Amino acid sequence: MATSRFQAFLNSPIGPKTTHFWGPIANWGFVAAGLVDMQKPPEMISGNMSSAMCVYSALFMRFAWMVQPRNYLLLACHASNETVQLYQLSRWARAQGYLSSKKEEEKPSQ
């Protein structure tokens, strides 16, 4: 049972013998990079790259769904990347002062 399942995975049209598998694996590198970069100070974040990544992953979730063969691994990857990059973008925006209007409003009232 386990052997035949593994065999089926190996020989799948989207299995590890094909780039339909390795393409998304490389894409998971973006998720890993995003997670690691969460440990870095927000000044290190590239706003350009994070913004581009958010748009990119949103569109590629749809792409992964529509392409033949349909690529669930890629879809999961881009959903994860979207989450990570949105968080990175919010850290960057906060560091740049774009989200500080509340604080500025709070100060006079104190």
Add this chain to the structure above:
Amino acid sequence: MATSKLQALWNHPAGPKTIHFWAPTFKWGISIANIADFQKPPENISYLQQIAVTCTGMIWCRCSTIITPKNWNLFSVNVAMAATGIYQLTRKIKYDYVSEAEAAVEIEG
């Protein structure tokens, strides 16, 4: 002639009516972001992110040609991604390691 060519382009299975056109088109944003970051100091470059950009670019050059529909837009954007990623990595490596070597030479000199 021109009209029918535009018609064919418009109705192509990877044409502008489909996500197969727009997803790669916006993926250019990643290469453009990298190009914009060429002006920034290399110490801010993230090794892991740029390695991901480069590897993804290289592998997806191949992926683009074996998915259905075949996607040359995706192919070209991934060539650009691999190129910009490699350049950013060389800047970072040069900054981290070559600078040290030069500093060592200066100390010895």
